[in-house]
Every structure is written in structure tokens, then in C-alpha cells.
Amino acid sequence: MKYRALLAAAILTLAACTAPAGIPTSTMPGATSAASTATSAPGTTTSAPSAITSGTTSCDNPPDAFQPLCTAYHIITTSYVDPVDDSRLAEGAARAITEHEGEPGATPPNSLTCALPSPAFDQMCNAFVEEERTDPAPTSDLVAAAISGMLQYGLDDPYSVYFSPEALARFQEETSGQIEGIGALVRPEDTSSPEDGACSTISDTCHLVIVTPLKGGPAEGAGLRSGDIMTTVDGESIDGWLVDEVIAEVRGPAGTDVTLGILRDGTLMEFTITRAAIDIPIVSSRMIDDSIGYLELTIFATNAPHQVDTALRDLLDAGATTIILDLQHNPGGSLNSAIFVASEFLSDGLVLRTEAPGDTEEYKVIPGGVATDPSIALYVLVDRASASASEVVTGAFMDAGRATVIGEHTFGKNTVQQQFNLGNGAALKLTVARWVTPKGHDYGKVGLTPDILIEIPDGAGPDFLLDKALEIIRG
Numbered sequence: 001m002k003y004r005a006l007l008a009a010a011i012l013t014l015a016a017c018t019a020p021a022g023i024p025t026s027t028m029p030g031a032t033s034a035a036s037t038a039t040s041a042p043g044t045t046t047s048a049p050s051a052i053t054s055g056t057t058s059c060d061n062p063p064d065a066f067q068p069l070c071t072a073y074h075i076i077t078t079s080y081v082d083p084v085d086d087s088r089l090a091e092g093a094a095r096a097i098t099e100h101e102g103e104p105g106a107t108p109p110n111s112l113t114c115a116l117p118s119p120a121f122d123q124m125c126n127a128f129v130e131e132e133r134t135d136p137a138p139t140s141d142l143v144a145a146a147i148s149g150m151l152q153y154g155l156d157d158p159y160s161v162y163f164s165p166e167a168l169a170r171f172q173e174e175t176s177g178q179i180e181g182i183g184a185l186v187r188p189e190d191t192s193s194p195e196d197g198a199c200s201t202i203s204d205t206c207h208l209v210i211v212t213p214l215k216g217g218p219a220e221g222a223g224l225r226s227g228d229i230m231t232t233v234d235g236e237s238i239d240g241w242l243v244d245e246v247i248a249e250v251r252g253p254a255g256t257d258v259t260l261g262i263l264r265d266g267t268l269m270e271f272t273i274t275r276a277a278i279d280i281p282i283v284s285s286r287m288i289d290d291s292i293g294y295l296e297l298t299i300f301a302t303n304a305p306h307q308v309d310t311a312l313r314d315l316l317d318a319g320a321t322t323i324i325l326d327l328q329h330n331p332g333g334s335l336n337s338a339i340f341v342a343s344e345f346l347s348d349g350l351v352l353r354t355e356a357p358g359d360t361e362e363y364k365v366i367p368g369g370v371a372t373d374p375s376i377a378l379y380v381l382v383d384r385a386s387a388s389a390s391e392v393v394t395g396a397f398m399d400a401g402r403a404t405v406i407g408e409h410t411f412g413k414n415t416v417q418q419q420f421n422l423g424n425g426a427a428l429k430l431t432v433a434r435w436v437t438p439k440g441h442d443y444g445k446v447g448l449t450p451d452i453l454i455e456i457p458d459g460a461g462p463d464f465l466l467d468k469a470l471e472i473i474r475g
Contacts, residue, residue, distance in 0.1 A: 053111040054129045056122070062115035065139040068422040069093075072147045072162075073117035075420045080155065081356055081431050089154035090120040094127040096149025097142050102135030109139070144426065152242065157431050158188070158200035159417055161244055165425035181251040182258065183217020183278045184210050184224055185298075185329055187385060188243045202238045208246055210262075211385045212329050212462075214281060214298075222273045224262065227458060231268065232261030251275075285311035292473065293320030294466070297341065300333030300389040305340035312344055312370050322377040324469060328407065332388025335416060339363050342393045345403070347372040350438035351396045354416050361433070378403040379473060381465050382448070383456055387411035394448055395437035405450040406469050414444030 057063070059070035077084050109132060114125035128142060148162040192205035199206035210228040213220035232238060233249045250258055254277040262269045282304050285295045293315030297308060315323065323345075332338075342351045343366040354361045371378070380394050380403045391410050397403035416433040436442045454468050 052108060052129055052133055054125070055111075055113045056116050056125055057113055059115050059117050063113050065143055066115035068424050068426060069143050069146055070115055070117055071422050072150065072428055075428055075430060076150060076155075079418070079420070079430055079432050080160070081415065081433055083357075085154070086118050086120045089150045090118070090122075090124050092149040092151070092153030092155075093121065093124040093146035094149070095153055096145040097124065097127040097131050100131060100135070100137060100142060100145040102131070102137045103141070106136040106138065108132045108136040112139070147422075147426075147428075151428070151430075152200060155431075157415075158243070159413075159415055160428070160430045163419075163427045163429060167244070167248065168425070168427050179251075179280065180254045180277050181275050182219040182222075182224075182260075182273045183214040183276065184219035185212050185214070185331065185385075186230070186247070187211050187331065187387075200243055202241050202243065202246065204239075206243075208238070208243060211331075214278065217278055218273045218276050222271045224260075224271060224273075225264065227264070229263040230260055231263050232259075232270075234259050235261075283307040283311050285315055287315065287318050287320065288324075288470065290319055292322045292324065292470070293318065294324045294326065296326040296328075298330055300330070300337040300341065302334050302337060304333070304337045308341050308344060309370065316370065316376075321375070322379070322473060323371060324379045324381065324466065324473075325403070326381045326466065327386045327390040327394065328381050328383045328465060329385045330387070330390040331385065331411075332390055332413065335363075335389065335392070338389035338392045340366060342396045343367075344369040345371050345376075345378055346396065346400055349400060352392050352435045352437060353440070354433040354435045356433040359433075374402075377473075379469055380405045381469055382407040382410050382450060383465065384408045384447075385411060388413040391443055391448055392435060395441065395443060398448065398451070399437045399439045399441070404452065404472075405448070406452045406472065407450050407454055407465050408456055409449055409453075410443070410447035412443055412445045412447035414442055 059066075059073065062070045073089070076089065077086075112129060112132060114128050116122060116125065124146060128139075131137070131142060132139075144162065144164060151157070151160045151162055186208055188199045188202075189207050189209050190199035190205060191207065202208060208230045210219070210224055210226060210230070212226045213224045230238065230246065230250075233246060238246050238249075250260070252258060252275050254275050256275050257272055258275060259270055259272045262271060280301065281298055282301050283295065283297055285293065288294050295308070295311050295315065297304060312323070325345075339351045346365045346369060348365055348367075351363045351365055353363070378397065380397060382390065382394055382405060386394070386407075387410065391413065394403075394405055394410065398405060414434050414436070415431045416435055417429045418432045420428045420430060422428065434442070434444065452472060454465060456464055
């Protein structure tokens with residue numbers, strides 16, 4: 001299908017597909033230009049298949065419409081965790097432009113001066129001219145498509161994405177824990193290469209799966225279940241869509257309806273769901289008996305630290321000498337939140353290290369945690385959907401010998417993303433580092449192996465693993 005402009009965030013109403021381990025915000029000045037320049041002189045006319053007069057210039061002094069592209073190129077080539085191939089970035093940008101859907105009634109420009117981040121991008125400019133001739137669209141839309149194409153096709157990294165201004169606003173809502181949509185956690189699953197975990201474009205082998213409907217949310221009320229596979233949105237097949245595009249289509253204003261096609265146990269079904277304003281239930285806690293306290297953390301949102309601290313204090317005040325920390329289905333979130341939550345149970349040492357080309361950062365425990373006393377027993381519950389920041393925290397506990405981990409192998413996401421603003425209201429979320437545990441263990445793609453491995457059968461109730469843990473704790 002033609003390229004659909006990205007209006008998506010990394011999480012539906014929905015928590016993250018696999019939410020990034022780190023989202024510390026860093027601003028890239030909009031005026032930053034790419035270091036490399038094109039060999040073509042400014043204004044040089046190239047042959048075009050129509051009457052459009054075209055030319056090229058460098059990113060040293062780009063036209064305003066191309067500034068975000070030049071900024072994005074500079075960010076990708078200087079901050080991405082791995083070496084970047086210029087030719088692949090250029091090919092990705094050109095491909096996304098040719099796949100872009102034009103705007104009905106749009107008039108092609110009389111002239112077009114294209115900024116070249118590097119000489120390899122000449123093919124991108126040819127794609128610009130051809131697309132404006134055959135299927136015209138605003139230059140800003142094609143620039144957005146080119147940026148997305150560099151990430152989608154040039155990096156092979158499902159965690160590095162482009163956020164339009166609308167998508168960025170939604171993403172910021174999600175990390176605050178307050179959003180509008182159907183209320184379900186989702187994740188992409190690559191059935192052709194399970195060891196790789198995530199995928200970015202829906203296909204016969206890349207499925208968008210409902211991890212769990214949020215309790216009391218519209219999805220649960222409509223009958224969606226864990227394990228459901230999304231196939232259509234409002235009657236349109238999502239085959240060929242980016243995961244983030246699906247998320248954008250499902251998200252929407254409270255009070256509006258969306259109809260989802262669902263594949264469940266080989267049967268196709270349809271559910272019409274009325275979207276609602278949803279406060280993601282970040283923390284829930286209770287005393288199970290006189291000595292065992294239970295704390296469930298669903299996502300490492302920016303406001304999670306305060307809620308975790310309050311819940312822990314309440315449990316300890318109620319007499320808890322054992323804490324069960326439930327991270328099942330938790331897709332991750334803010335790196336800072338992960339460090340704080342781990343520090344509630346660790347008295348000193350490291351929470352993790354991040355490794356980037358030529359740079360290693362150590363993140364130490366924050367002193368003053370309320371449950372650092374080793375006499376407070378800690379059990380952590382995880383499953384195959386526990387990812388990213390959940391794995392950071394669990395890995396820190398395992399290295400320190402602080403907790404007994406129970407459940408399934410975790411997801412295996414070992415990368416850290418950082419947000420970079422492009423100066424026009426849009427942003428990139430780019431993989432800038434990989435993390436390892438304090439002892440240097442890298443769980444990327446393989447996940448953590450719990451101390452007590454318990455496979456959770458399909459169709460198991462929400463308390464299956466908790467009940468197993470209580471049997472273990474009580475001997």
C-alpha cells in the first residue's frame with residue numbers, strides 16, 4: 001500500500017508495543033545542519049519528468065521545508081547506537097516518498113529545490129520530483145515521509161521512530177499515564193523470527209497482539225482478550241501498515257467508535273469499541289495476608305516513582321515483611337522511573353550500565369529506598385511481555401541477589417531510546433545505547449531467565465502466576 005503518514009505513538013491506549021527502556025528528553029536545536037554536504041551546486045537544474053523545475057542544495061543552508069530532514073539526518077548519523085550506511089538511509093527516504101499517498105486536488109509546485117544531506121541522497125530528490133509530478137502532496141508531508149523512511153528502511157530498528165507533532169503529543173500523554181483510546185496493552189510479534197521479538201510492519205509474519213485489556217476499560221468491556229490478533233481497523237486491512245500507524249488509527253477522542261477485526265483461535269471476529277479517557281492503572285497494591293504485600297506496576301510512566309513509593313510505604317506500615325512486585329505485561333517506559341523503582345529495594349551499587357560507541361554510562365542506586373532492608377523478602381513476577389525497563393529492574397535485583405524472580409523468560413529488549421526534537425514540533429525517538437546489568441549481562445533478544453521458571457499456559461487467569469508464587473512463598 002502507499003505510505004501512510006505517521007500519526008502514531010509508541011503506545012496505543014495502550015501501553016507500549018515494547019516501550020523504550022529510556023526516554024530522557026534531549027532537544028536537538030532545529031538549526032542544526034548535517035555535517036556532510038552535496039556535491040551539486042545550489043540551484044542546479046536536474047532533468048525532471050515534467051515541467052517542474054528542480055535543483056539541489058546542501059544541508060548547510062537548506063530551504064525551510066527541508067530543515068527537519070537535515071536535522072534528522074544529523075541526529076541519526078551522530079547519535080545512533082550502530083554505524084549507519086548513508087546509501088541505505090537515502091534508499092529508505094526515497095522508498096518512503098514513492099510510497100506516500102498524495103493529497104487529492106493538490107497542485108504540484110512549479111519549482112523544487114531539494115536539500116541533500118549527503119551525495120547519496122540524490123535518489124531521494126529524484127523521488128521527490130517524480131512524486132510531485134505524478135501524485136502531488138505538500139512538501140512538508142514528503143519530508144516527513146523521507147524522515148520516517150530513513151528510520152524504517154535504513155536502520156532495521158523497530159524502536160527508532162518518527163513522531164509527527166500529533167504523535168508526539170500522544171506519546172507525551174502516554175508517558176504521563178493519561179490517554180484516550182480503547183484501553184489495551186499491545187505488542188508486535190514476529191512469528192518468522194521469534195528470537196528477534198519485535199517487528200515494525202504488519203504482515204503474514206508480523207502480528208499486532210493484544211497483551212491484555214486494561215481492567216475496567218472499553219476493550220475489556222467489549223470482550224477483547226489476551227492473545228487476540230488485530231487484523232483490520234474500521235473495515236480496512238492493516239496488512240502493510242506500520243505498527244505505529246495501527247496504533248494511531250485505534251487511538252482517538254473519547255466517545256468515538258472504532259471497529260477492530262480480531263483473529264482469535266483461527267476465527268475472525270469484529271468488535272466495535274467506544275473510546276474513552278483512560279488513566280492507565282500504573283500501580284495497584286494490597287495486603288494478601290498479615291505479612292505479604294502485593295504491588296503491581298503496569299508501566300514505568302513518569303509518575304510511577306511517587307505511586308510506587310506511596311504504595312510501598314502503605315504496605316510496610318500494614319506489616320508486610322514480604323513484597324511481591326508484579327511486572328507481568330509491563331512493557332517498560334522511563335529509564336529514570338526504572339532507576340527509582342530499583343532503588344526502593346537496593347541500598348547501594350549500580351542499577352545498570354549503558355553502552356554506546358565510545359561511551360559508557362553508569363546509573364547508580366538512589367539512596368533512601370524504603371524497602372532496602374534485606375529482612376524484607378522480595379519476589380518479582382515476570383512473563384514473556386515483561387520488557388525493557390522491567391528487565392532493567394529485574395536484572396539489577398538478580399545481580400544483587402536481592403529478589404527471587406518467578407515466571408517466564410522475559411521479552412529481551414536491551415536498547416535505550418532518546419527523544420530528539422526536530423524544531424518543527426516533530427521528533428525522533430532513536431536508539432542511542434544498549435544496556436547491560438551491573439555485572440555486565442546482556443539480555444538482548446534472549447530475555448532474563450527467572451530463578452523459578454514457570455510457563456504460563458494460554459488462557460490462564462490473571463492470578464495464575466501470583467497463586468504459584470504464593471504456593472512457593474508459603475512453602
